[in-house]
Amino acid sequence: xxxxxxxxxxxxxxxxxxxxxxxxxxxxxxxxxxxxxxxxxxxxxxxxxxxxxxxxxxxxxxxxxxxxxxxxxxxxxxxxxxxxxxxxxxxxxxxxxxxxxxxxxxxxxxxxxxxxxxxxxxxxxxxxxxxxxxxxxxxxxxxxxxxxxxxxxxxxxxxxxxxxxxxxxxxxxxxxxxxxxxxxxxxxxxxxxxxxxxxxxxxxxxxxxxxxxxxxxxxxxxxxxxxxxxxxxxxxxxxxxxxxxxxxxxxxxxxxxxxxxxxxxxxxxxxxxxxxxxxxxxxxxxxxxxxxxxxxxxxxx
Numbered sequence: 001x002x003x004x005x006x007x008x009x010x011x012x013x014x015x016x017x018x019x020x021x022x023x024x025x026x027x028x029x030x031x032x033x034x035x036x037x038x039x040x041x042x043x044x045x046x047x048x049x050x051x052x053x054x055x056x057x058x059x060x061x062x063x064x065x066x067x068x069x070x071x072x073x074x075x076x077x078x079x080x081x082x083x084x085x086x087x088x089x090x091x092x093x094x095x096x097x098x099x100x101x102x103x104x105x106x107x108x109x110x111x112x113x114x115x116x117x118x119x120x121x122x123x124x125x126x127x128x129x130x131x132x133x134x135x136x137x138x139x140x141x142x143x144x145x146x147x148x149x150x151x152x153x154x155x156x157x158x159x160x161x162x163x164x165x166x167x168x169x170x171x172x173x174x175x176x177x178x179x180x181x182x183x184x185x186x187x188x189x190x191x192x193x194x195x196x197x198x199x200x201x202x203x204x205x206x207x208x209x210x211x212x213x214x215x216x217x218x219x220x221x222x223x224x225x226x227x228x229x230x231x232x233x234x235x236x237x238x239x240x241x242x243x244x245x246x247x248x249x250x251x252x253x254x255x256x257x258x259x260x261x262x263x264x265x266x267x268x269x270x271x272x273x274x275x276x277x278x279x280x281x282x283x284x285x286x287x288x289x290x291x292x293x294x295x296x297x298x299x300x301x
Contacts, residue, residue: 224249
């Protein structure tokens, strides 16, 4: 089987007028010039993207020259492999760099144009609508033009059942670690029952001069790479019981929805951040306001 080259139209393709785009396109021109058939020797225009497929070591490879940066390619890799699986190509893994994304699979990806159709986000919505789930869609406008990660406003959902499914799969579209806080209120303490793991931790240690919230985030990031939520607080509120869960996980961990249920316990608990050297940072929360951020106080002894 020979290598094949396809051109996919995209408004974000690198323009040959830039020094980086020109250098890379010249390199691609040299690559395509060695293609076995004249029809395969193609050079993408400014509104196209080059996609290469070829066999190697008993597997099929697809390489897309997107030039959008590693973070964007990491997210694209997860969307792309999900779509390849639905199309029956049997994806086995992918690798993202600043310039390209490479995917290896059992079968050759023949319909490249359909594979890179821009409605990839719609694929994951189909995941929910196909199950008959009801969901709430929010539109967020970045009127201030902020470039740093923004905290989304809290959302309160009242539900009469004994289990709640949180749409973790949608967080796979993030370009970096995704910080999530979920509060569950019911007759007893809540727990993660399916989709993800969960741990309780009474004490998290950090260096003496650290910021308590940063220490907790670092601990959550370690748990997040293992697909694990931290149950950070639980206690009575009004006539019910409120439980807080925190997650700080990379996009590739969001492969299943988190399902929350109740364990029948009214036990109180709270995660405390201790700083080495005698200081204690006692984590305190604001459940009444349902804030997504962690508050912390520090005292010396």
